[in-house]
Amino acid sequence: MGDPWGISGPDFVVLYIVLLGAVLLVRVVLSGIAGARARRADPAQPGLPPTVYQLAYLAGGPDRAVDAAIAALVERGQLRVNSYQQISGTGTIPAEPLERAVTEAAQLRTTTAIRAQVRGSAAMRALEDSLDARGLLASVTAKRQARLFGLLLQAAVLALGVVRLVNGIERHRPVGILVFLVAVAALLTVLAAVRLRKSGTRQPSAAGHRVLGQVRAAASGPVPAGALAGGVLLGGAAAAVALGGWAMYPDEELSAALAPPVVSSGGGGSSGSSCSSGSSCSSSSCSSGSSCGSSCGGGGCGG
DSSP states (O other): OOOGGGOOHHHHHHHHHHHHHHHHHHHHHHHHHHHHHHHTSSOOOOSSOOOHHHHHHHHHHHHHHHHHHHHHHHHTTSEEEOTTSOEEEOSOOOSSHHHHHHHHHOEEEOHHHHHHHHTTSHHHHHHHHHHHHTTOBOOSHHHHHHHHHHHHHHHHHHHHHHHHHHHHHHTTOOOHHHHHHHHHHHHHHHHHHHHHHOOOOOOBOHHHHHHHHHHHHHTOSOOOTTOEETTEEOOHHHHHHHHHOGGGOSOHHHHHHHSOOSSOSOOSOOTTOOOOTTOOOOGGGOOTTOTHHHHHOTTOOOO
16 A cells, blocks of 8 residues: 555655744744834824823833833822832822823732733723824734734644544554644644734834934933923923833832832832832831932821
8 A cells, every 4th residue: 555645654754844844934934024014114193292101102012101100190199109019099080091090000009910900901002092093003914914824824734734644544554753743733823823812012113113212312311390302291200211111210219119020029128118299108218318208298207
């Protein structure tokens, strides 16, 4: 009895391995091309200068936009931070949509928890849509098409392996290696399908990078309140965090309290890092000459 399809088992295994590798390579290349096309897509549309929160999204995605809103609200006394690095509102609800979403999420929660809740909020989607409408975010269409084509290729290779496997079993041929390869192909197909469903964080387009670069070039160093940088009216802590993250927050102790832990939270330098306008600080946190005094205001710190 001749070999199935005129190809011997060992030869088909080699061919199948080559096909799996080729499809992976094609998917990587297509993803890179699609990403480059998406970033070069539409030029920026004319309109009002981007807001601080739009710049924050371009600089660091949804989480950076949330951080900038927290910084603005803490600076204005509409959020406070306790000694456990938990953020809560002071009772005032702001009108700006993202600030409102952050305030509503700030119920004795950390920055990490607030990020997680606001990330998928209607206010964040509206912010993303406003950037998309101006051509400041990379298009998702090209990436989605590339991922769909890659998924179809991966599924075709899987189907080929399954048909050959069934044929080999019917002919009582050894198929151990092919079973393993088909399992690998099935796993890669599932991963490709999951990747197609996931949208991920939108990246700035070429126009978005250009706008962000212009603002960063004009706003080198701390940005004073009301300063005009790159045609965008920036102000205070929100602008600093929007462009540089929590490391640029003007108060080092508040920055340490508000910034999510990067590696571990086992350090011993937490005292004095949780003050804001109207916030409650432990008496041990407000030693003479510390920055806590200026953060808590002239009335001193409560117990």
